[in-house]
Amino acid sequence: MKRYFEHPSWFLLHHTTNINIAQHLSQLPQEANLLSFTIAAISFFEIIGFSGVRSNLIMYLTGHLGMSTAAAAASVNAWNGTEMVLPIAGALAADSRLGRYRAVLIAGVLYLLVSTDYLPTFGITILNNCCHV
Numbered sequence: 001m002k003r004y005f006e007h008p009s010w011f012l013l014h015h016t017t018n019i020n021i022a023q024h025l026s027q028l029p030q031e032a033n034l035l036s037f038t039i040a041a042i043s044f045f046e047i048i049g050f051s052g053v054r055s056n057l058i059m060y061l062t063g064h065l066g067m068s069t070a071a072a073a074a075s076v077n078a079w080n081g082t083e084m085v086l087p088i089a090g091a092l093a094a095d096s097r098l099g100r101y102r103a104v105l106i107a108g109v110l111y112l113l114v115s116t117d118y119l120p121t122f123g124i125t126i127l128n129n130c131c132h133v
Helices: 008-015 021-027 030-063 069-098 100-131
Strands: none
Touching (some): 069 100
């Protein structure tokens, strides 16, 4: 079974200029549609998650760390700006130096390293909350 990027219509979609895109997308295999929906859903939930954490982060910075409201808002806005700019920097690095497969591999390894770094602290937090009722 061919992957969606090995499908002939994938090549035509990205290498022709005068084309009816809606007609072409309907010819893509079903897994390409599922993949695009999955990526869109993950991006949507990531934005919702970050928006929900933003106000809690300001509350934490002002309450527990004793920052002023203006300094906490500036810190959160700086983090938000960094979060928005880093994908552009990653795209430039992937397009100019790494190539798409190597960039995906490196990003996947970094994601796993960061995810597994937080896993033990998450487990300890759950155990502490469970046992000290």
